Amino acid sequence: MSDRREVWITGIGLVSSLGEGLEAHWSALNDGSRPVIDETRFAPYVVHPLASVNFDQQIPKKGDQRQMEPWQRIGTYAAGLALDSAGLKGNKEILGATDMVVAAGGGERDQAVDGAILTEIENQAAPDVFLNEQLQSNLRPTLFLAQLSNLLAGNISIVHGVTGSSRTFMGEESSGTDAVRIGFSRIAAGTSEIALVGGAYNAERRDMLLLYALKRLAMHAPWAPVLTEPKGVPTGSAGAFLVLESPEHATAxxxxxxxxxxxVWSDRAKRGEPGAVEKVLGMLVDAARAAGDTGEDAQTAILSAASGAPDPTRAEVAVLEKSGLPVRSVTDRVGHGLEAQMPVALALAALSVSEGRLFAPLAGEPMEKPFDGPLSRAIVTAVGHWRGEGVALVERAD
Structure with a gap:
């Protein structure tokens, strides 16, 4: 639409199993090495563990670090990297007017209590009564303030001084898509000038692996590429934040x-209907291909944030194959970060477009073909492991 403004990405903060920062990720994506995978610590499940990070660099107060759970530290750290990248660190005037949109899950559970309940409930004559009793004594997540989802935004505000409006979205992969979509839409519509958007996920936690396992969705070792062999979700610890800005504000x-x-486009297909995911995702990809620079010289690739959950990933693969565009799998490199997956994939897409080329294909992933041409556009696809479809488009800024 002609009355909508452009939206620039002026800062990127990224931390994952491949390292921290854009330079470390670009080097890791192109060195041809196997992804960083842990198949023993949480056996039999596959996890992409967080790289070694010195949290003191972005969260200098030990007291702040101690009151955060790991996923909050990851997110607050990535947010600091994004603000550094955008040249905003310490600028109280701009940070005070910077809006924030965060994608977050719930807090981490008491694993000992959960384990004891799962063990005992099998021996109960009235398991529903037993569970209700536990809810009144041991399982009281609403009383653990450190587990509130909006505390990631709160910690970013405290540590980095980002004190504009704040929104937190929950809802698996869709929350990551909508966090970026809302930030983008507000700037494009002129109701915001600058926003910090993103999310974080700690995969190294048995409570979330248990949830995936109960749904028979957790990837068992050995690791396998998700697009070629979608046998489950290989979760990955990661955090990504983007600074979105209007051209006028950035230039000033x-x-x-x-x-x-x-x-940024999002939708929710009726998963019970055959072909519904392919139809919805296909329309979103078509919308992205028709947007922005559609000239003949536009070189476009797709970065897939596919979860690895068998049925939705097969549907995503069908759309990717039909597109005829070169494809790269984000999940194969850094694992799947649930709420953070769209911001992570967008960060890697932005990195690729800024470099003007696509990173190297991954050995063992036949869908990834060599691509030597210049890259000016990247489409990100993200199909939720059980609901929600999202697509985003980044382009070269001339």
Whole structure:
């Protein structure tokens, strides 16, 4: 629409199993090595563990670190990297007007209590009564303030001074898509000038692995590429935040764009209907291909944030194959970060477009073909492991 403004990405903060920062990720994506995978600590399940991070670099107060759960530390750290990247650290005036949209899950559970209940409930004559009793004594998540989802935004505000409006979205992969979509839409519509958007996930926690396992969705070792062999979700610890900004605001403070965010689309297919995911995702991809620079010289690739859950990933693969575009799997490199997956994939897409080329194919992933041409556009696809479909488009900013 002609009355909508451009939206620039002026800062990116990224931490995952591949390292921290854009330079470390670009090097890891192109060195041809196997992804960083842990198949023993949480056996039989596959996890992409977080790289070694010195949290003191972005969260200097030990007291702040101690009151955060791991996923909050990951997110607060990634947010600090994004603000550094955008040249905003310490600028109280701009940070005070910076909006924030965060994708977050619930807090981490008491694993000892959960384990004891799962063991004992099998021996109960009235398991429903037993569970209700436990809810009144041991399982009281609403009383653990450290587990509230909006505390990631709160910690970012405290540590980094981002004190504009704040929104937190929950809802698996869709929350990551909508966090970016809302930030993008507000800037494009002129109701916001600058926003910090993103999310974080700690995969190294048995409570979430248990949930995936109970749904028969957790990837068992050995690791396998998700697009070729979608046998389960290989969860990955990661955090990614993006600074979104209007061109007018960025130019006024002397900032340049890394890339341009040209659109974010989300939907929710009726998963019970055959072909519904393919239809919805296909329409979203078509919308992205028609948006932005559609000239003949536009070189486009797709970065897939596919979860690895068998049925939805097969549906996503069908759309990717039909597109005819070169494909790269984000999940194969860093694992799946649930709420953080769309921001992580967008960060890698923005990195690729800013470099003007696609990173190397992954050995053992036949869907990934060599691509030597210049890259000016990247479409990100993200199909939720049980609901929600999202697509985003980043383009070169000339």
């Amino acid at each position: 403070r002397g900032a340049r764009p890394i890339v341009k965010l040209s659109g």
